[in-house]
Amino acid sequence: MNEKIRALQKQIEAERAYMASCNHDYADPTDNPETVREPYGYKMIKQGSDVWGEPEGYKDVEKPRWTKICKLCGEEKHTYEQEPVISGYVPKFS
Numbered sequence: 678m679n680e681k682i683r684a685l686q687k688q689i690e691a692e693r694a695y696m697a698s699c700n701h702d703y704a705d706p707t708d709n710p711e712t713v714r715e716p717y718g719y720k721m722i723k724q725g726s727d728v729w730g731e732p733e734g735y736k737d738v739e740k741p742r743w744t745k746i747c748k749l750c751g752e753e754k755h756t757y758e759q760e761p762v763i764s765g766y767v768p769k770f771s
Contacts, residue, residue, distance in 0.1 A: 699750040709744040709755070712737050 716732030746753050 696750045696752050699747060699752070701747045701752060702749055703745040703747055703754070706743045706745045709742050710739045711742045713740050714738075
């Protein structure tokens with residue numbers, strides 16, 4: 678069993694080295710929303726002279742996220758940000 682674990686660890690290290698030296702060629706980004714848990718409603722907790730708030734519960738919220746994957750090594754990059762893209766000009770008639 679230990680030999681199998683060592684062999685798998687060597688494979689992991691070899692894959693990490695390959696990914697580190699890869700000249701990434703990413704595919705087009707895809708929409709990949711992430712579900713996060715956000716608190717809702719707070720209750721006041723008192724203990725002696727200390728007072729603080731704790732969430733009463735959590736709800737699942739979809740957060741917009743985009744992912745791009747390298748075609749060569751499979752590395753994934755995620756982002757939550759967007760930027761405007763100006764694609765060009767069109768004629769303006771007055």
